[in-house]
Amino acid sequence: MSRKIVGLVVAVAFVALLSPPLERALVATMPRLLLAEVPALLALGLIAGSLRRSGPLRFDPNGLASLAFFAGALGFWMIPRAVDAVALGTIAATAMRVSLFSAGAFLGVGLRVMPFVARGALAVYSVAMVFALGLIYSNYRALLCSSFTLSDQLMVGKTLLYLTPVALVTGITLTARSLRRELPHSKTHGRVELRGAETARARSR
């Protein structure tokens, strides 16, 4: 699929998420909001970011600021009070949509240049977030988000706990792949250096 078509699909999906009927439906229950809308926004942002042709952002050459923005946005919108604000107010809901989509988009760009350690940290953070939220929501017997119900909360908690192994495997796989990509790269560097040294020696002769 061409970049243009993918970009168009992402744009249409994002606008659809902002449209009132879908928006109301997604904030109506906690599972829809936290298990469908939030991942969808991040995924759409990631795809949008990865469509960028040119290299890294000028102000973020190694993707660390993108990582910080992503981690902050995800952490902020997981706070029960923030979740309530999204469920009850249009401004907070719009802020969440824009910030999570942007966080995904920045990450999509930043991931390409992010050092391996930062990618590993991202994987650990994401898996820890899924597990911690799962643990809290499935074990806490009082309502944390005042706009929803206890059964909603329990369902979100259980689902997140079920998703934890999936997130863990995905995190390990992506981190391992990233490490593999990094290793041949350094070998290439070695070869280049060797070739460069040979050329220099030849020249000196």
Place this chain on the structure above:
Amino acid sequence: MTRALALAVVAFWLALIGWVTHGFSSFTTYSVALAEAGPIPRPAPDFGFTDQAGVAHRLRGFRGGWVLVNFLYLDCPTACPITTNKLSQVHEALEASMPGTVEFLSIDFEDDPRDRAREMWLAHGAPKHWSIGVISPGTADATLRDYGVYVYRRPDGLINHGVYLFLIDPAGELRRAYTPEPGPAVLARLITEEIQGKAREP
């Protein structure tokens, strides 16, 4: 440059989270409402109610003794029965260790029929020193706001609300707001320590 930007982004999110959560202390809408109602200890807001026997009271009428207040509504399917059951065990424990020291007031804020409050009271064994009453008409919103009890009325009829237990000392000072989460045994111990003056300053 890039490190500075990353740090600035982290600082931005931390500042925002700190602001929204009252300095990393209140992460739910309930705890934010409690924090915004004012610092504890503070004078306990007065309110009127009619108990299960139809007798009208005001909170200030209980001065001179310790009072444990919680707010509920009688049709509540989840949080209120859970809290009331815990409260029942706390009541039993305190009545066993220091009989009559603490007056329990469970206050319905939805103007439910008093008969229902009486039924609930009887269902819990008609306990002494525990009133289940209905708040005076037209005063619920202001009272709940003054105590910092957040109430959200869902479209399906459910009312989500703070389930704090407010401990009021004999001078009418609101001393503590407990969540029922720790369980009856811990709550009974915490309340006992507060009454005996062993608790750390709030």
